[in-house]
Amino acid sequence: MLDLAREVWRLYTVRTDFFLSLLGQHLYLSAVSIAIAFFLGGAVGVACARNQAVKAVSMAVVNFLYTIPSIAFFGVLIAFTGIGDTTAIIVLSAYALLPMVRNTCTGISNIDPDVMEAAAGMGTPPLALLWRIQLPLALPMILTGLRNMSVMVVATAGIAAFVGAGGLGVAIWRGITTYNLAMAVAGSLLIAFLALSIDFLLGIWEKKFTQRWSS
Amino acid sequence: MKNLAGAAGEPPPIIFREVTAAYGAEPVLDSFSLEVLPGEILTVIGHSGCGKTTSLKLINGLARAQSGSVTVFGQEVGALGPKQLIALRRRIGYVIQGVGLFPHLTVWKNITYVLDLLREEREQSRQKALSLLGLVGLEPELLRRFPRELSGGQRQRVGLARALAFSPRLLLMDEPFGAVDGITRAQLQRLLLGLHRDLRPTIYFITHDIGEALALGDRVLVMRRGRIEQLGPPAEIRERPASDYVRQLTDTIIYKK
Numbered sequence: 522m523l524d525l526a527r528e529v530w531r532l533y534t535v536r537t538d539f540f541l542s543l544l545g546q547h548l549y550l551s552a553v554s555i556a557i558a559f560f561l562g563g564a565v566g567v568a569c570a571r572n573q574a575v576k577a578v579s580m581a582v583v584n585f586l587y588t589i590p591s592i593a594f595f596g597v598l599i600a601f602t603g604i605g606d607t608t609a610i611i612v613l614s615a616y617a618l619l620p621m622v623r624n625t626c627t628g629i630s631n632i633d634p635d636v637m638e639a640a641a642g643m644g645t646p647p648l649a650l651l652w653r654i655q656l657p658l659a660l661p662m663i664l665t666g667l668r669n670m671s672v673m674v675v676a677t678a679g680i681a682a683f684v685g686a687g688g689l690g691v692a693i694w695r696g697i698t699t700y701n702l703a704m705a706v707a708g709s710l711l712i713a714f715l716a717l718s719i720d721f722l723l724g725i726w727e728k729k730f731t732q733r734w735s736s
Numbered sequence: 737m738k739n740l741a742g743a744a745g746e747p748p749p750i751i752f753r754e755v756t757a758a759y760g761a762e763p764v765l766d767s768f769s770l771e772v773l774p775g776e777i778l779t780v781i782g783h784s785g786c787g788k789t790t791s792l793k794l795i796n797g798l799a800r801a802q803s804g805s806v807t808v809f810g811q812e813v814g815a816l817g818p819k820q821l822i823a824l825r826r827r828i829g830y831v832i833q834g835v836g837l838f839p840h841l842t843v844w845k846n847i848t849y850v851l852d853l854l855r856e857e858r859e860q861s862r863q864k865a866l867s868l869l870g871l872v873g874l875e876p877e878l879l880r881r882f883p884r885e886l887s888g889g890q891r892q893r894v895g896l897a898r899a900l901a902f903s904p905r906l907l908l909m910d911e912p913f914g915a916v917d918g919i920t921r922a923q924l925q926r927l928l929l930g931l932h933r934d935l936r937p938t939i940y941f942i943t944h945d946i947g948e949a950l951a952l953g954d955r956v957l958v959m960r961r962g963r964i965e966q967l968g969p970p971a972e973i974r975e976r977p978a979s980d981y982v983r984q985l986t987d988t989i990i991y992k993k
């Protein structure tokens with residue numbers, strides 16, 4: 522056990538550049554997927570909160586996407602988009618849609634009806650209603666969704682190496698195929714560390730935004 | 737009795753003509769006709785489901801009539817497009833029982849909400865908020881508080897200040913003081929009467945408390961099952977109830993006293 526730890530540490534120090542470049546790729550894949558899911562999922566979530574039919578259809582679709590095993594999802598997509606970053610980003614954003622859509626929709630739907638009535642009664646146009654009232658009040662829920670989804674994307678991005686995309690999964694993949702346990706562990710640890718850091722940082726952000734006015 | 741006619745020659749700000757409205761299959765207003773006089777406080781009372789809230793929401797277009805017409809400031813509400821409806825609502829102060837203050841905005845930004853929609857300049861908006869706070873009897877320190885940091889009575893006062901921000905000639909109030917304790921309610925009622933004396937807006941005031949209806953109203957409208965049971969000055973309601981229903985209502989207050 523101690524030998525393994527020592528060997529992992531040796532890998533980090535000797536092959537720093539290799540791991541840093543994997544870390545960079547990992548962050549890139551995750552960030553792009555998170556951004557796509559954030560804006561697309563947010564927009565769909567807003568639409569869901571406005572229309573029950575849209576909600577029924579979108580929730581069915583994103584729930585379905587969420588239940589596909591990631592390996593199968595990657596495998597099927599290779600047939601269409603080939604190997605590489607594109608496939609990885611599509612799969613990662615598709616998974617991340619569910620928490621974003623659900624939380625945005627719930628956040629908006631749960632706004633106090635009195636608040637909505639007051640806003641309407643004072644003559645708020647639809648777009649101002651969205652920007653000034655609905656999105657700010659749904660923000661705590663939306664940020665929670667963003668945080669859950671980001672952690673999930675960073676963790677799942679480890680599998681992206683299996684479809685030829687980069688990222689820390691490359692170290693894991695290489696470790697497994699060459700019976701180099703230390704290499705696989707080194708990659709996994711960095712993914713875990715990255716996921717926890719993002720969870721922590723987004724957690725601080727979430728609090729900062731909402732602690733004063735929400736109970 | 738106060739001067740009911742308001743400024744001479746001013747047309748009634750609100751006119752209901754033969755209005756019928758239903759909530760699902762349930763009729764809530766039945767051939768409802770009414771003229772609200774300029775500058776009066778009209779208190780509207782009746783049991784839950786008598787149509788009083790629906791009648792109020794027809795005035796600012798939050799509810800729609802099946803037939804008949806509602807005319808506000810000379811415009812037929814049902815015929816207005818979305819933009820005109822928004823413009824109309826910005827001319828009407830709106831206060832509800834739950835207040836509906838925006839929890840993510842400070843007292844200041846709540847009060848100047850409509851002004852901010854119209855992009856009023858910052859310092860001007862602050863001055864306006866301060867003077868409105870004074871008007872409703874609140875300390876200037878409250879300006880930067882959030883609604884959850886206020887008491888129930890303070891919230892109602894902020895709600896009132898918000899409704900008065902653009903100096904509306906018409907206030908719609910739906911059981912505004914229904915959820916506060918007795919002492920606070922009496923203070924708020926006195927505040928409202930004082931504001932009305934100074935600013936003379938027309939007020940359409942819904943309540944389920946006959947004592948409040950008689951104390952605040954220049955005229956009192958008793959509603960029952962979507963129809964007008966009786967309409968008249970408080971003294972008339974008290975002394976010459978038009979039906980057993982009205983008598984029952986006024987009897988409750990005599991027992992209380």
